Each structure stands twice: as C-alpha cells, then as structure tokens.
Amino acid sequence: TRSTRPQRLLKAVRKRATQGDPQSVISAIDHFCRHSEWAMNVGDEKGSILDSVVSELNPEKVLELGTYCGYSTVRIARLLPPGARLITLEFNADYAAIARQVIAWAGLEDKIQLVEGASEDWIPRMKEHFGIETFDFVFLDHWKHRYLPDTKLMEDCGLLRKGTVLLADNVICPGVPDYLEYVRNSLSYKSCYFKSHLEYTKAEDGLEKSVFLG
Numbered sequence: 766t767r768s769t770r771p772q773r774l775l776k777a778v779r780k781r782a783t784q785g786d787p788q789s790v791i792s793a794i795d796h797f798c799r800h801s802e803w804a805m806n807v808g809d810e811k812g813s814i815l816d817s818v819v820s821e822l823n824p825e826k827v828l829e830l831g832t833y834c835g836y837s838t839v840r841i842a843r844l845l846p847p848g849a850r851l852i853t854l855e856f857n858a859d860y861a862a863i864a865r866q867v868i869a870w871a872g873l874e875d876k877i878q879l880v881e882g883a884s885e886d887w888i889p890r891m892k893e894h895f896g897i898e899t900f901d902f903v904f905l906d907h908w909k910h911r912y913l914p915d916t917k918l919m920e921d922c923g924l925l926r927k928g929t930v931l932l933a934d935n936v937i938c939p940g941v942p943d944y945l946e947y948v949r950n951s952l953s954y955k956s957c958y959f960k961s962h963l964e965y966t967k968a969e970d971g972l973e974k975s976v977f978l979g
C-alpha cells in the first residue's frame with residue numbers, strides 16, 4: 766500500500782540528515798516540507814521564535830502536547846542543558862512510531878520521553894508517574910480545541926508554577942480563539958503574541974507566549 770506522509774518525511778530525514786546532528790534533521794524536514802510535501806511542523810520561521818524562547822528560558826522540565834513527527838521535539842531538545850528532560854505526548858501510534866525514529870536519528874533519545882497517549886489522560890498522572898513537580902516550559906501544538914481544557918487541567922493538577930511559560934502554536938491559523946481569550950484576559954497570565962506565518966506558507970499565523978503568574 767502507498768506510504769504515509771510521515772513515512773516519506775522520515776525517509777527524507779534518513780536520506781538528507783546526518784545521524785546525531787539535530788540541526789541537519791530540522792533542515793531535512795524543512796526541505797522536505799518546502800520542496801516535496803507540506804506537513805504541519807511548526808517550521809523554520811516560527812521555529813526560530815520557539816528557539817529564542819527556549820534559549821532564554823533554559824528550562825529543566827519541558828512538556829510538549831502533540832509530537833506528530835517530532836520536528837519541534839528535536840528543535841526544543843537540542844537546546845536543553847544536560848540533565849534537562851522533555852516529555853512529549855502523542856496519541857496516534859503511527860505518528861509516535863515515526864517520531865521515535867526521527868528523535869533517534871537526531872541522537873536526542875536521552876533527553877526525550879515520548880509517551881503514547883492522550884494529554885487529558887496523562888497530564889493528571891505527571892506527578893505520580895514521572896515524578897514531575899512542575900513544568901518550566903510547555904509547548905502546545907496538538908488539536909486546537911484541546912489547548913484550553915488542557916491548560917486548565919495543568920493548572921488544576923498543580924503542574925504550573927510562578928514563571929512557567931506556555932508557548933502555543935497556531936493561534937491565528939487554524940486559530941484557538943477560546944484559548945487566546947483565556948490567557949489574554951486571565952489575571953493569572955502575562956501573555957504576548959509573536960506574529961509570524963503558517964509554516965512554509967505566506968498565510969499569517971503566530972505563537973502566543975503566556976507566563977503563569979501563580
């Protein structure tokens with residue numbers, strides 16, 4: 766049967782990227798998406814904004830919601846200090862299988878724990894199952910209608926601390942109006958918008974950075 770797009774993306778990584786070189790994995794995926802097939806990775810333009818937020822924060826404990834093929838997982842993990850940990854949640858087994866191989870090609874397995882399952886099921890188990898007290902940084906890039914309920918769930922589970930940074934992809938396209946309204950009006954967040962473009966296109970999109978105030 767015909768291969769899937771994530772399978773073709775992984776093939777492009779193996780063909781173009783150097784094992785153990787995360788930057789070459791990122792470049793290979795961006796090349797594939799620009800010249801072969803568009804895919805819903807955060808991409809190079811928004812990815813540079815993601816890089817600057819992560820580099821400035823130097824987080825020890827990171828959560829990513831929605832792994833897909835692992836592009837942003839690799840982007841974030843390559844910048845983390847030694848000993849820092851990234852947990853990424855992905856409930857589609859086929860995507861998770863591809864992401865594991867992309868992460869392995871980048872040589873970042875030691876920093877990343879890919880959990881196959883739904884955010885709503887795993888967020889309540891972070892403390893007892895992974896010994897996580899609170900997260901320093903959360904990247905939201907899963908189904909857009911889950912951004913707000915999962916943010917409230919993280920609050921209720923005590924996983925956010927004063928200063929925790931939430932960075933949300935696609936706040937314009939596809940858009941997350943309920944989430945934006947919440948983080949921009951809640952007294953518990955200081956929020957700002959980074960204008961950019963939908964990955965590999967000229968359409969407007971952007972990232973919303975929201976600092977939890979406790």
Ligand SMILES: Cc1ccc(Cc2cc(O)c(O)c(C(=O)NC/C=C/[C@H]3O[C@@H](n4cnc5c(N)ncnc54)[C@H](O)[C@@H]3O)c2)cc1
Pocket residue numbers: 805806807830831832833834854855856857860882883884885906907908909911934935938939963964
């Ligand atoms: C109109 C329109 C359509 C599409 C676009 C283009 C566009 C551009 C983008 O950057 C996008 O991020 C998206 C987008 O839809 N992303 C959804 C991404 C989901 C991934 O996360 C996984 N997942 C989804 N919910 C959960 C969950 N609870 N627990 C665990 N994993 C979950 C899925 O298994 C996928 O691996 C779309 C732009 C405009």
Ligand SMILES: [Mg+2]
Pocket residue numbers: 805806807906934935
């Ligand atoms: Mg996205």
